[in-house]
Amino acid sequence: MSENVVIILVAALLIVTVLFAAVIIYLFNKVLKEKSHSRQEQEDAPPLKKYRATQDHASYCVNHPQDHAHGMCAICQELFCEDCLKEHDGHTFCAPHFKLFISHEWEELESIKTTPTTPETAYPIYDFKKELWDDGGEPTVISTHYKINIDDDSIESYVKLLVIKDEFEELKGRYQKFKQ
Numbered sequence: 001m002s003e004n005v006v007i008i009l010v011a012a013l014l015i016v017t018v019l020f021a022a023v024i025i026y027l028f029n030k031v032l033k034e035k036s037h038s039r040q041e042q043e044d045a046p047p048l049k050k051y052r053a054t055q056d057h058a059s060y061c062v063n064h065p066q067d068h069a070h071g072m073c074a075i076c077q078e079l080f081c082e083d084c085l086k087e088h089d090g091h092t093f094c095a096p097h098f099k100l101f102i103s104h105e106w107e108e109l110e111s112i113k114t115t116p117t118t119p120e121t122a123y124p125i126y127d128f129k130k131e132l133w134d135d136g137g138e139p140t141v142i143s144t145h146y147k148i149n150i151d152d153d154s155i156e157s158y159v160k161l162l163v164i165k166d167e168f169e170e171l172k173g174r175y176q177k178f179k180q
């Protein structure tokens with residue numbers, strides 16, 4: 001009788017041990033899988049985010065999220081639908097910046113010559129415009145003029161930065177510092 005009890009106890013102990021081991025192995029595998037899964041998600045995240053950003057925001061009007069963007073405001077560089085944009089002097093503007101543009105005199109602060117193979121020479125103008133806007137909403141307009149060089153048939157473009165005339169001297173100083 002007591003011998004049977006011992007056998008049953010040993011058998012029960014064996015079963016418990018095997019079950020315990022199985023649970024440990026199962027959990028271990030699960031944790032490993034989750035780890036590799038989350039690593040993969042992290043790797044996928046940035047390009048996916050970028051893709052979504054261009055899909056969801058870049059191609060729709062800021063005022064009308066259901067309408068496709070038609071163009072960009074030359075001052076705030078936000079995207080707007082056809083109804084929101086107004087054209088003037090070859091530029092497009094959102095409503096408030098159209099008013100701002102036509103109610104001021106503008107002066108050329110900088111003009112940089114670029115060619116199709118060296119567009120990067122004009123980058124300082126784009127960077128300075130962005131800095132002025134991000135810093136305190138200082139309005140500027142970038143104007144590009146194309147010229148065909150008859151001597152060698154090459155296309156030259158002049159990227160110009162226009163600023164409000166009354167702010168020209170102050171912004172000229174800031175631009176000198178920016179270029180250094």
Ligand SMILES: [Zn+2]
Nearest residue numbers: 073076094097
């Ligand atoms: Zn605008």
Ligand SMILES: [Zn+2]
Nearest residue numbers: 061064081084
């Ligand atoms: Zn709109």
